[in-house]
Amino acid sequence: MSLQEMPNEVMEKLVDDADYATIQSIRKVSRELRSFIDGKTWQFPMYELSLDAYDDFIKLQWYHLHGRYQPFFFNGILEDYSMYYAQEKLGVVVDGGRSVEKMLKSEKVHTVGFIDLEILLNSSLLKLKNLRTSFYTVEKKECRLDYLLFKEKLKNLFATREQKVEAENVCFKVTDQSEILLILPHVDPSSVEDIYIEDSREIRDSELDIGEVVQTAQWKNARTLTLQNCILSAPLKHFTHFDEAYINVGSISMGDVIDMKNGICQRNNFEKFKRIHLYYVYVSDEEELIRLLGEQTSDWSYTQVWLYETVDPRTALRLEKFENRVTFQSRYVSPNMTLIPLE
Known part of the structure; x- marks a missing residue:
């Protein structure tokens, strides 16, 4: 007995247990079988x-x-x-x-x-x-x-x-x-x-x-x-909700970095935040940016670090700048840690 001659009940059982490749093979046998296959919802x-x-x-x-x-x-x-x-x-x-x-x-x-x-x-x-x-x-x-x-x-x-x-x-x-x-x-x-x-x-x-x-x-x-x-x-404000991100941008303004820092610090779910790496080609008025970021925690081997309060008192935001990379990262607050107040 050929496939076309099988009762519909038998064909139903046969195709219900078949995988995708088998179904497509059956579909190519004849017009009748193609109509039968296409008439079912897979x-x-x-x-x-x-x-x-x-x-x-x-x-x-x-x-x-x-x-x-x-x-x-x-x-x-x-x-x-x-x-x-x-x-x-x-x-x-x-x-x-x-x-x-x-x-x-x-x-x-x-x-x-x-x-x-x-x-x-x-x-x-x-x-x-x-x-x-x-x-x-x-x-x-x-x-x-x-x-x-x-x-x-x-x-x-x-x-x-x-x-x-x-x-x-x-x-x-x-x-x-x-x-x-x-x-x-x-x-x-x-x-x-x-x-x-x-x-x-x-x-x-x-x-x-x-x-x-x-x-x-x-x-x-x-x-x-x-x-x-x-x-x-x-705009960098559209990236602050990510828990983890690796971002390349072209030229950025000091306002972009400040807005991103503030947006991350004020996240309602800051406990989920891990890190954002921001790579840029050019930043406008870099000296003014460094001044606006506040008092640095450290300045080691050309790496500049700032620590900020967040909406979560248990964790702080660590901002690290090295050459053309800015990294925002979550850090647990320790007893002797000095933080820049939340804006």
Whole structure:
């Protein structure tokens, strides 16, 4: 008896116990089975999702949980999948996903890649540990329009989901903030704990404006931040809520540093604060900044240190300045510690 001849009750039981790869294989057998599969609602628990999108290449990688799954308990196995899509003169080369490499003639890479991504997301329960996206372009004219349309469709795909994506760690490798905003605003804000941002343009000391990103609820809810290969352009007052952060900025004013210091000292949850490393290229009126920071606790080997009172009487804020780095760090208050009063 073939699959098509099996009673619906048997097929229901068969596919209910199948993993994602098996479901997709069954779907390709015939039109009848494709209609049967597409007529069901699938919710494969997904653990991690990674998307790399370029002018002429797309890579999808994800991990499904196969077995018994609950939000805080998993008794099963992680199944990893990878799909590669490359634009060639004759069409699109597709490789991975438990199948052999194949050529789809006269197709566009972003069209084929998006169709598979849409099927994947619509059949998955997206409560992710990690969500990673990477965008890069060398502006190939023959792919430019398709690439822009792909990004717009990607944004709509996340924006129109009935249930928001949950992601604990979100990672963005981008050329500008618009590529972050394709996805970040459509992630459940309460699920976001860590944000990682990297400039994919590979231009040394390039500036990445994130003025709109810092206004999102997801940014405001995150607890840790890491910036790689980029200099951010955004007011420093939007960074004081992070418990731990590594921040590169371009030029900063003495007011920026003072505002950041005051914002951290006045945090209602200062007991959760760990450290923020602030790297800068240039600070305006550095001598005046040092004067405004108050009396130094120490000045060792070009490292200047200040200690400040906070809203938590048990802990102090230690501000350390060394060359072009300012570090804000939490310190327990000791009996003989002299603190600069809270403003």
